[in-house]
Amino acid sequence: MSGPSIEAVNLSKRYGSFTALSNLSLKIEGSKCVGFLGPNGAGKTTTLKIFTDMIRASEGKALINGVDVHLNKKKALSSVGSLIESPEIYPSLTPREALSMVSELRGLSGTEKRKRIEEVVTEVNMQEWLDKKVGKFSKGMKQRINIAAALLSDPDVFLLDEPTTGLDPRGMAEVRDIVKSLKTKNRLIFMSSHLLNEVQDVCDEVALIDHGKLLVYDTLSNVTKRSSTDGGNMVEIELSRDVDEQTINRNIASLANVVSAERPAPRKLRIYFSGGVENQERLLLDFANLKIGLISFHPSGSALEDTYLKLIKDTL
Amino acid sequence: MSATGGRILPTSLAQVGTITKYELVSYFRSRRFFILLAIGLIISGLLTGLTAYYGISIVAPCLLAEGCVTPSLAFYSFWWGNSITFVIVLSGIFFGGDAISGEFQNKTGYFLVGNPLRRSSIYIGKWLGALIASVIILAIYAGITVGNGLYYFGANIPYQFAESLGFSILYLIAVLGFTFFFSSLFKTSAMSILITAILFLFAFNLIQLIVIGLVQIEPWFIITYGAGIIGNVLNDAYPTTQGIRGPGGRERFTYAATVPEGIAILLAYFVVTAVLGLLLFERKEFT
Numbered sequence: 001m002s003g004p005s006i007e008a009v010n011l012s013k014r015y016g017s018f019t020a021l022s023n024l025s026l027k028i029e030g031s032k033c034v035g036f037l038g039p040n041g042a043g044k045t046t047t048l049k050i051f052t053d054m055i056r057a058s059e060g061k062a063l064i065n066g067v068d069v070h071l072n073k074k075k076a077l078s079s080v081g082s083l084i085e086s087p088e089i090y091p092s093l094t095p096r097e098a099l100s101m102v103s104e105l106r107g108l109s110g111t112e113k114r115k116r117i118e119e120v121v122t123e124v125n126m127q128e129w130l131d132k133k134v135g136k137f138s139k140g141m142k143q144r145i146n147i148a149a150a151l152l153s154d155p156d157v158f159l160l161d162e163p164t165t166g167l168d169p170r171g172m173a174e175v176r177d178i179v180k181s182l183k184t185k186n187r188l189i190f191m192s193s194h195l196l197n198e199v200q201d202v203c204d205e206v207a208l209i210d211h212g213k214l215l216v217y218d219t220l221s222n223v224t225k226r227s228s229t230d231g232g233n234m235v236e237i238e239l240s241r242d243v244d245e246q247t248i249n250r251n252i253a254s255l256a257n258v259v260s261a262e263r264p265a266p267r268k269l270r271i272y273f274s275g276g277v278e279n280q281e282r283l284l285l286d287f288a289n290l291k292i293g294l295i296s297f298h299p300s301g302s303a304l305e306d307t308y309l310k311l312i313k314d315t316l
Numbered sequence: 317m318s319a320t321g322g323r324i325l326p327t328s329l330a331q332v333g334t335i336t337k338y339e340l341v342s343y344f345r346s347r348r349f350f351i352l353l354a355i356g357l358i359i360s361g362l363l364t365g366l367t368a369y370y371g372i373s374i375v376a377p378c379l380l381a382e383g384c385v386t387p388s389l390a391f392y393s394f395w396w397g398n399s400i401t402f403v404i405v406l407s408g409i410f411f412g413g414d415a416i417s418g419e420f421q422n423k424t425g426y427f428l429v430g431n432p433l434r435r436s437s438i439y440i441g442k443w444l445g446a447l448i449a450s451v452i453i454l455a456i457y458a459g460i461t462v463g464n465g466l467y468y469f470g471a472n473i474p475y476q477f478a479e480s481l482g483f484s485i486l487y488l489i490a491v492l493g494f495t496f497f498f499s500s501l502f503k504t505s506a507m508s509i510l511i512t513a514i515l516f517l518f519a520f521n522l523i524q525l526i527v528i529g530l531v532q533i534e535p536w537f538i539i540t541y542g543a544g545i546i547g548n549v550l551n552d553a554y555p556t557t558q559g560i561r562g563p564g565g566r567e568r569f570t571y572a573a574t575v576p577e578g579i580a581i582l583l584a585y586f587v588v589t590a591v592l593g594l595l596l597f598e599r600k601e602f603t
Contacts, residue, residue: 015603052430054602077432078325084602087426090338092345097338098427104334105431107325133345149427159430 004065004079004156004188005029006051011060013046013212020046022212023060028190028205033183035199035206035220036192039312043212044192045085048161051190052082064157078106081150082159086143086166091135095126095145098134099152106153120148123178125171139166147175158182160191164198176202196304200224206304208311215311221276223307233299234272235280240293242266247292255286267293331433335441336448343449348410352453355406359399360460367395372468385552388469392477396461397547400480401540403457404488405516407450412495413512414505415442416597421505425602439597443496443590450488479549483575486582487543491516493586494539497593500600516540534571542581544573 006028013021021043028034038044049055051062053073062069067076089098096117103113121127124144134142143166150158163179164172179189179202193199199206200220207217216223224233243263252261252271257279262270273283280299287294326334343349367375376394378387416439419425428438458481465473495512502508520540527535534557535541548555555572562568573581 049602054426054429056599056601074325074328074432074434077430080430080432082430084430085423085426087430088423089427090342090424092342093338097341101334101338102427102431105326105331105428105433146427 003030003186005063006157006159006188006190007061007063007066008047008051009061009063011047011050011062012058013043013050013055014058019212021050021057024209024212024214025060026207026214026217028188028207031183031186031188032205033179033189033191033203035203036190036209037194037196037199037206037308038192038209042210044209045161046212047209048082048084048159048190048192051159052077052080052084054084079156080159081153081155081157083146083150083163084159084161086139086162087146089134089142089145092133094131094133095121095148096130098145099149102149102152108153116152116154117148120151121145123151124148125174140168140171143167144171147178151178156187158187158189158191160189162193163191164193164195172198196308200299200304208308210312216307220304224276224304233274233276233280234270235283235297235299237269237271237287237294238296239267239269240295243269243292251290251292256282258283325432328434328437331437332441332444335428335438336444339442339445340448343411343445349449349453352406352410353456356403356453356457357460359403360457363395363399364460364464367464367468386474388465388472389474389476389550389552391465391468392461392474392480393547393550395464396458396477396480396484397550400454400457400484401487401543401546403453404450404484404491407446407453407488408491408495408516409509409513411446411449412443412492412499413509414499415446415496416499416593417502417508418499418505420503420600420602429602435598436594439496439500439594443492446492446496447489450492451485454484454488474550476549480546483543483546483549483578483582486579486586487539487546490539490542490582490586490589493589493593497589497596500593500596503600528569528571532569534569536573536577536581539581539585541571542573542578542585545575545578548572548578549575 008024008026011021011024012019024043024047036044036047046055050057051064051069053069056070064076064080069076089095093101099117099120100113103109103116108116118127121130124147126141126144126148129137129141134145137145143163147163150160164175167175176198179191182189183204191199191203203220205217205219206223208215208223243266245263248261248263248269252258252269257273257275259272259274261272264270271283273279284297287297372387372391376387376391378385378390414421419428419438429435462473465477495508498512499508502511520538524535524538524541527533527538554575555570557569557571559567559569
């Protein structure tokens with residue numbers, strides 16, 4: 001095996017006549033972050049719960065590093081850090097105690113345990129709260145401790161269900177940084193999210209499901225290309241000085257790959273262009289060369305959003 | 317030990333120990349532990365006050381006509397035999413009532429279940445935590461009982477008290493098995509606590525009365541009937557099943573479980589409810 005892997009084999013889950021997950025087959029392997037997208041009730045959390053043995057599949061298998069989660073949960077989850085549905089931590093325990101419990105269940109003890117707890121708590125910025133009772137914590141603080149618990153045993157695979165839920169903007173950015181750093185350590189991250197910008201920022205691949213069925217699983221660039229072929233890729237540009245309509249029509253609209261340009265504010269532009277990241281790179285160079293006071297150039301989440309909406313609409 | 321991903325996972329037994337340890341930490345910081353302790357102390361205080369005010373011969377009379385030959389035994393029967401089952405049932409409700417259902421309702425289960433451990437380790441660990449916390453309450457209550465006994469009768473502690481203490485622990489084990497089963501059955505704490513409380517504080521005793529009084533059959537299938545051995549063993553003459561001919565010549569029976577019957581009933585309740593509760597928890601989904 002080349003690296004950590006998770007695999008859903010014909011995975012189905014039914015609740016009476018309602019099908020939450022239908023014949024999902026998906027194999028993810030290697031060091032990467034895969035964004036798991038879909039509308040509410042699409043089956044994202046159901047899938048993640050099956051992978052952590054919180055619920056049983058009606059049919060099919062969930063494998064982690066080749067081990068069936070339901071048949072050998074202990075072995076399968078030994079290399080998994082998970083965060084499903086913002087768990088609550090026993091309110092009378094402190095983060096140190098709650099994390100000690102998880103450490104001991106995962107085979108960390110003594111100095112290694114203490115060192116690791118300090119490390120992960122620092123990573124989620126909760127050092128000051130290490131010995132305060134969790135019962136007094138806000139939702140975001142608890143979520144940080146949950147993330148710390150997932151990181152604790154330094155696992156190969158991370159199963160994260162909307163990990164930035166309840167966090168303030170700073171916390172969200174920190175979690176994104178944590179996920180990015182995990183990718184550099186040969187870890188596999190499978191992360192559900194409703195935040196398309198977040199997925200676009202940290203993930204390499206995207207799996208999109210709706211009504212329990214997998215619609216697409218591909219690299220982020222391939223998925224966004226689906227909408228960019230329709231001229232749907234967009235960047236937002238901020239300028240240090242005003243730009244007039246004449247400049248837009250004369251200099252910007254004629255740039256290579258630009259489909260159209262809008263000026264929502266005197267110092268703000270929206271540029272729609274065709275193609276993928278190569279064209280985006282060229283566009284940035286062209287704008288810099290125009291010397292019109294470029295101070296910010298960032299791709300909009302619209303490409304992924306357009307693909308998302310298009311695929312979801314197709315299944316309605 | 318199983319080796320995976322370079323790290324050695326603890327055995328399931330060691331994981332049970334970890335769950336028990338942190339369950340106890342939670343209990344010792346919880347309000348419910350101290351409320352139960354306070355209830356035990358209030359009952360002890362009331363009994364101590366009653367005994368001191370009215371005198372030992374009034375509150376725990378040893379009447380030879382009723383077969384009493386050991387005054388100290390009459391005291392332990394009055395004190396321990398009359399109240400300990402109530403303390404045990406309260407322990408079961410306080411520590412077992414929501415032990416499993418709370419994991420679902422409060423979502424604390426999500427923090428544990430995603431880890432590499434069997435659900436049975438969580439169940440057994442939590443059960444052991446509840447048992448140890450309850451035994452501590454029981455030990456404090458027993459200590460106060462013995463303290464009063466020593467004051468009135470010196471070191472003359474009847475051996476039957478040790479037997480009754482043993483049966484009390486067996487009853488506690490059965491009650492906790494039962495409460496954990498109900499806790500596994502429901503997903504809301506209030507429901508599991510309410511049902512357990514109604515069953516142990518009213519329903520079982522009521523059914524027992526009806527079964528004996530109206531149907532006239534031995535209620536061997538009721539846990540509280542089996543628990544009768546806790547008080548019965550503190551009598552000089554162990555009560556037996558007796559038929560008394562009433563007016564009109566109709567014979568009416570009073571039933572008392574023998575010690576082996578009582579032990580069998582309590583063990584059966586524990587084994588059946590523990591297995592069922594464990595199976596329910598294994599199959600229950602965190603939806």
